[in-house]
Amino acid sequence: MELIVFLNAVITRLLFMLHSLVGVWRVTVIKKDSMYWLLALVNLLLCLEMVLTLKFKKGRGLKWFSPPIFCYLISIVPSLWLLEINYDSEPCSKNKSLENLPILQYNFTLAGDTDTVVRKAVAIISAICETVWTLGLHQTFLLLLIIGKWLLPIGAGTTRDQLSQLLLMFVGTAADILEFTSETLEQDNVRNNVILVYSILAVWTWSMLQFPLDLAVQNIACQPATLTKNPLNMLVCRYSADLWNIGISLLIQDGPFLVSRLILMAYFNVINQMLVFFTAKNILVVMLQLYRLVVLVIDFRSSMEMQIDKKKGGETYCPCSSTDEEGNRPVSGADVETKSLESSTVIALEDSEGGSL
DSSP states (O other): OOHHHHHHHHHHHHHHHHHHHHHHHHHHHHHTOGGGGGGGGGHHHHHHHHHHHHHHSTTOOOSSBOHHHHHHHHHHHHHHHHHHHTOOOSOOOGGGSGGGOGGGSTTOOOOSOHHHHHHHHHHHHHTSOHHHHHHHHHHHHHHHHHHHHHHSOOOTTOOHHHHHHHHHHHHHHHHHHHHHHHHHHTSHHHHTOHHHHHHHHHHHHHHHTTTTBOGGGOOOOOOHHHHTTOHHHHHHHHSHHHHHHHHIIIIISHHHHHHHHHHHHHTSOOOOHHHHHHHHHHHHHHHHHHHHHHHHHHHHHHHHHHHHHHHHTTOOOOTTSOBOTTSSSBOOHHHHHHHHHHHHHHHHHHHHHHHHO
């Protein structure tokens, strides 16, 4: 096993565990009950996953699914739920604001023995108010998802180009998710309704399930011999990555976000400038994704009609096959035979010219 792969696999999971333990610690501080430390036992699942991955996969991940990301979600999401449910609606006092932390004062130092330094560090951490802690855990949670996905060894069949595309998609997705929670849960009308808070957190949790999946940049392997009998299978085969992106947007992210924001404005009368703007943004994204789906279906139907025309002319090809060198159209069986005949004719002419000489 390569040393870099081993270190990336272990260090990334340790970062996940550390962040999860910080979340559990904040829950115990707010609840003032040490029984909530039992939430830290969920990290044993991440430890088990790490051992199995190092033993059987040599530290490498899977192609379509990321088990460490999924285990990290299981370990940190319950803590964030408890923090949001017990959210302190009162604004941070002046003494507990970030600008007035002791570490930011000019006359503050961490000099002294180890015990003194630890006590001062604990005092600094305790000086941060609850709202800042909750928002900071949300932000670092999303950042760790992206950084962790970057550091984790890629699985077999996944290229660096696909990983870079996936990371760029995650950056935009994380920003939308963070904006959704911060913009909706900060409303007083929402905070005073426990069921509404639960509903928003449920939508937020549902949107997080897209991070362990790596289907957005990978196409499913195509087998023309078995796919020609079912047009739906051929459509999925040819546009699997595009269809997955559309499905994520409509069913996991923009669709649920749009429904939640419309309910907030129409039923609970929660209306502000930013909420209206992001609702319009969700409507636009949903419309564009539906337009993209229609374009893919039309393109697939045109390719199917071309296939029928080719069959009538004695030529066959599969719409899910690769394109020719110019990238203009799929390569048919007749094209391959024609190219082979042309190459054999050229070779025969060269042999005849060599013999005559």
